[in-house]
Amino acid sequence: MSDKNYTYLIEEIEKLKFHNRTLLTLLGNLHPDAMEDTTIHEAVILFDLSKNDLRKLKDLIINYDQNRFAFEQKALLINPVFSKDNLLFLVNSFVNSEMLTSVGNTILSDYEVRTK
Structure with a gap:
């Protein structure tokens, strides 16, 4: 594949990512109540996560050992976007999607x- 074709494909992928995020933002503005229960699919688009990151x-969530500091540090090693707040948002998205509900609720709890 030539550099020109490669560059073109990368640009097209970036356009699609932008449109996905824009559409999600628009839906959130039109239906703010629906965005309170964000699904993991919506969160993947929002944070532009790769399949490998997900x-x-x-796996990190499944193997949660109630050590919050280690949990947060391991998440940051996966992807720097996984700050504490983003991480909790993603865990909540798994719960909203009815995936990993038990361990997800344990983490959120x-x-x-x-924090109180």
């Missing part, structure tokens, strides 16, 4: 109890 995050 798999690693899912640990953060609620310790």
